[in-house]
Amino acid sequence: MNSPVDPSTNAPHPSAGSDVLTFGLAPALRARMMGLLLVGLGLVLVIATVVVMATGWSLDVLSALVILVLVAVFAIGHVLVRRWYVVRLDADGYEIRFVRGAGAHRARWVDVLDLSTATVAGARCVVMRLRDGRTTTVPVDVVEGDSEEFVRELGRRLDIGHGYRKRR
Numbered sequence: 001m002n003s004p005v006d007p008s009t010n011a012p013h014p015s016a017g018s019d020v021l022t023f024g025l026a027p028a029l030r031a032r033m034m035g036l037l038l039v040g041l042g043l044v045l046v047i048a049t050v051v052v053m054a055t056g057w058s059l060d061v062l063s064a065l066v067i068l069v070l071v072a073v074f075a076i077g078h079v080l081v082r083r084w085y086v087v088r089l090d091a092d093g094y095e096i097r098f099v100r101g102a103g104a105h106r107a108r109w110v111d112v113l114d115l116s117t118a119t120v121a122g123a124r125c126v127v128m129r130l131r132d133g134r135t136t137t138v139p140v141d142v143v144e145g146d147s148e149e150f151v152r153e154l155g156r157r158l159d160i161g162h163g164y165r166k167r168r
Helices: 027-055 059-081 147-161
Strands: 021-024 085-089 093-096 106-108 112-120 123-130 135-139
Touching: 027 059, 085 147, 093 135, 093 147, 112 135, 112 147, 123 147
Parallel strands: none
Antiparallel strands: 021 085, 085 093, 093 106, 112 123, 123 135
């Protein structure tokens, strides 16, 4: 059985009937993080080069640092290429990771009072109000894929969790 493909990422998209659905970190955000890390490591190399030349240390010190930086670039690249999930949805509830200020990082669907969209500090967000007064806020631009599909899936899962008929 073939699963549908998400046209925005050309990656397999789990079908609506699957139990667990994960949304990874947006590729633009991963690229921005890699760029910042490359700039930082480049600055470290420039500073180290100036220090080695000014102090007269052996170039072996600089060579060792270059090797360490190359290893760091590949290690960081490997970590950023992996599809770590930011949002995980299952039949029981949701879990949010790597989002500072998200509020409640996990809850069961039956504990979610309602779902709305809002702009928080200039970022488009999904806000889930919980029965105990807490909220979960997820900026949709940090989530991989189509933001409208993400919001629809949250609404569908919430409806199912509350015992309403499935949306088509």
